[in-house]
Amino acid sequence: MKVTFKIWRQEGPDDIGAIRDYEVDGLTEDMSFLEALDHLNELLVLKNEKVIAYEHDCREGICGQCGVFINGRAHGPNDNMTTCQLHMRSFNDGDAIVVEPWRAASFPVIKDLIVDRSAFDRIIEQGAYITAKTGTAPEANAILIPKEISDNAMDAAACIGCGACVATCKNSSAALFTAAKINHFNRLPQGKAEEHKRVKEMTYQMEIEGFGSCTFTGACEIECPEGISINNIAEMNARYTKSKLLG
Numbered sequence: 001m002k003v004t005f006k007i008w009r010q011e012g013p014d015d016i017g018a019i020r021d022y023e024v025d026g027l028t029e030d031m032s033f034l035e036a037l038d039h040l041n042e043l044l045v046l047k048n049e050k051v052i053a054y055e056h057d058c059r060e061g062i063c064g065q066c067g068v069f070i071n072g073r074a075h076g077p078n079d080n081m082t083t084c085q086l087h088m089r090s091f092n093d094g095d096a097i098v099v100e101p102w103r104a105a106s107f108p109v110i111k112d113l114i115v116d117r118s119a120f121d122r123i124i125e126q127g128a129y130i131t132a133k134t135g136t137a138p139e140a141n142a143i144l145i146p147k148e149i150s151d152n153a154m155d156a157a158a159c160i161g162c163g164a165c166v167a168t169c170k171n172s173s174a175a176l177f178t179a180a181k182i183n184h185f186n187r188l189p190q191g192k193a194e195e196h197k198r199v200k201e202m203t204y205q206m207e208i209e210g211f212g213s214c215t216f217t218g219a220c221e222i223e224c225p226e227g228i229s230i231n232n233i234a235e236m237n238a239r240y241t242k243s244k245l246l247g
């Protein structure tokens, strides 16, 4: 299998950057997309050229490190899938494949396909934790949380913080990410102690990081590899209003 990768190369944050073409032969449809990029980097090493910088860690859709735009779509052509779960069988022999970093002012490019997503960390620092002493892990069936509530909390906790929602949104809004992190804790009894402080401080941090407002178009939900629902945003907004009314 042979494809032409058209990849964004940018030496550093102050470099203008440009798309560069790489014809790559010897790929198979069973290769993951990241393995195809690994193969390209091995060829670049043999030619004494600089390798392409891209992020990855778990390579199984858990860590959220590997997000890039592929042919204009976050994480590539398939729904509910991270870049590391994408395989070359989703492309055809002879295809041109455009690979770019996330595009958002709050996610500045560090190098090539790697962006700085530390703004997400700073939002999490504002409240995505609990102060209740939980001790060591208890027997799961001994925790008295109704299944419906724990399931709802887990639906929000599924967010892997990849940033596809921000990169896809016309306003570069982090509303889906922030809402998922808030609701994950606020839906659980253990998170009630900081419920109002959490929603106010995390949404405030979201604003000072420069993320835009929610557009209500729902693009974030469609491109989210975990299928996090935009209902989370409505819930966050309701919680925010309530927290402001309660002072």
Ligand code: FES
Pocket: 055, 056, 057, 058, 059, 060, 061, 062, 063, 064, 065, 066, 067, 082, 083, 084, 085
């Ligand atoms: S490398 Fe961890 S989600 Fe892709």
